[in-house]
Amino acid sequence: MHIKISRFVGIFLFIVWGHAPLGWSQYGDAIVTASIGDASTLIPILASDSSSAEICGLIYNGLIKYDKNLNLEGELAESWEIKDGGLVIIFHLRKGVRWHDGEPFTARDVEFTYLKLIDPNVKTPYSGDFERVKSLEVLDEHTVKVTYKEPFSPGLSSWGMGIMPKHLLENEDLSSTKYARDPVGTGPYRFKEWKTGEKIVLVSNPDYYEGRPFINRYIYRIIPDQATTFLELQTQGVDQIGLTPLQYSRQTDTPFFRKYYRKYKYPSFGYAYMGLNLRDAKFSDARVRLALDYAIDKDEIITGVLLGLGRVSTGPFPPESWACNKDIKPVPYDPVKAKELLREAGWEDRDGDGILDKDGQKFKFTIMTNQGNDPRKTASEIIQRRLRDIGIEAEVRIIEWATFLSEFIDKGKFEAVIMGWSLSRDPDCYDIWHSSKTRPGEFNFVGYNNAEVDKLLLEGRREYGQEKRREIYNRINKLIFDDHPYIFLYVPDALPIVHERFKGIEPAPAGIGYNFIKWYVPKREQRYTRW
């Protein structure tokens, strides 16, 4: 009898420890991640760099968020209603949510966050989307009514902005408040300490509305050097980082890494492109732009730059997005076709020097890209070589980022640039493609102008139904791709690596981080138990 019981207990413990995070026993441990840069502020509406945004994402909640399949779902808002053809959004807030200091979360906090976002004296870069709001009314403690000046569907996702506590920040200057370095939110992790340039430590919030996260501590170490980070990985000093393609395919392909780490791979939410200055006489001819697309071997770039860890980009939406038009096929590598098109456009090698010319002008241009981004530099060199094959002489110029933006991009003083966009989950890309967004410092710096795209971009912003929006954005995708204002190059893969003791990771279209609070380490594998 005695033996039977202990065997039963043994089986029970096996189930608890070996499989699912059922009992209290799976709580504990810490995850150490490494970042190249430190955060700058932990006030969500001021956080513009990726480190600050990452930490804010764990401390604060928005009203809504994207789920693992990239659909919007409620976070602090339990549900929402869209009324009057999209003019009004009513958010029904979750009840019983508490700030980390114990105060209840209410509609007043949402109102406060909104008022700060549109306050001209607050140094927030995110005011744009919120200035389209006509009014925000608090209907009761848990209901907020937002009225827009005109229907603005991307506005819905802008409510993913972290909501700030009114009771603490009401009389504070957000830029210099102590809460910028000692934040209080509603999120799954509470702030513990921040040693500038060294680390940020968060601890799990036992009171979290979705349940206490299993991992007790989140340690964000700042390691500015990639080589160092990798050495730390080799001594298991960090648990999670994003790998470079070379690290992913070669350097981590060892028995040590196979034993102690798990690697993941999924398309990132961004793309690299070669943008052509459409005001330049050479590139104003659509045939020339198409010819360049034929002349550039995108697969070769993906092999050479990403070691195959990416895919060809087919327009302004990443392949995981519902806005992406799946019928579009990339333009194949075909130098013969490219030359034909160029001849049609009047470019021929008349003087026999191997370089195409037209009206006495040689086909020469400069490809610029920013310093410090090796994939872009390598891509430029591969493109340079392929263009030479068809008789175009391209020069590559690498420029420091700040100078690159202010002297060349903003002033429109470039012929071709290699750059990339990281995109938000909502497909609205009005700022990048609308013909009105071409002033210095705006994002349509190539000078793209297509009346139908302009019209559709506006329509896409007015429409809330996803099916209707899918049609609109699929069409935008097709139109832009056929116009070739950019030569769309590649969508790189995100390549995270995580220590194997972390269980419960389920890759999905949104990546791996979406269910971070469900990650756990079985008790006997926990490494950091002293706290």
Place this chain on the structure above:
Amino acid sequence: MVNYIARRLIGILPVLIGITLITFFVIHLSPGKPTRLQAEMSPKISLEAREKLDKLYGLDKPVHIQYWEWVRRLARFDLGKSFVDDRPVSQKIGERLPVTIAINVLSLALIFLAAVPIGITSAVKEGTAYDRISTVFVFIGFAMPTFWLALLLMNLFGVHLGWLPISGIKSIDFEDYNLLEKFMDLARHLALPVFVSAFVGLAGISRYMRTSMLEVLNKDFIRTARAKGLPENIVIYKHALKNALLPIVTIIGLSIPGLIGGSVIFESIYAIPGMGKLFYDSVMARDYPVIMGVLFIGAILTLIGNLVADVVYAYVDPRIRVSGR
């Protein structure tokens, strides 16, 4: 002497104004605005929002007005606030100084401890195999790229032998350690950075020491000392060394501004939050107040270091004092 110091101190002021004026205009000449970089080219951040930021940071005003406002703040000992995180510049510099100074003092001490004996012995044994080998050794350190040596040592001691931590200055559980554990933890973390920065700095001081020692050894009074039959040890360590150390005093004075300076490459590799990284990041982000703050403190320390060197030199060498009057 007091008169001399006072005159020198007054002389510092116009130099300081000149330095700040030139640096302020030069950094504003470099293209790119802090507000543009903050936004990291995100399509979510509109041009209007950025223009609003320019205004809030006072960047829409002419440069000379901005300089005047900077000087006015400085007169109240206020270095302004960083554009990146709105924290006072003095605080940002203050939190980075201790670790930078600690590493620099330790490595400077190590350099002197090693370089002075190396310099003396290779001067005494001039032309011997010892002299040549030590010369080659210190020049290897001088010529070797810091980052390369650092990475090799990290790989050896951190990954292969597992004796020392790879990077950072403290372990994750540092706060829970007792005093002895804390001390050991810091020592283990600082061992490699201090060694590397000392090794690469060895050449300069040891060569100075050697040259200056050689010069003194050829002087008449050394011949006199030897002639009156003093043991060689006393000749070298009492008579020659005292005089040969004079130029080294100057070098110590000139090292004072170096104590707050760090190397960005070195600090990046060891993940040490020091001054070099702060300055580099500020330049890349066009964070004017921080750039100016670091340069201003550096300028003051350089000028004071020069003054201290001169004064100490005058104090230990009566010949200078006489001609200085």
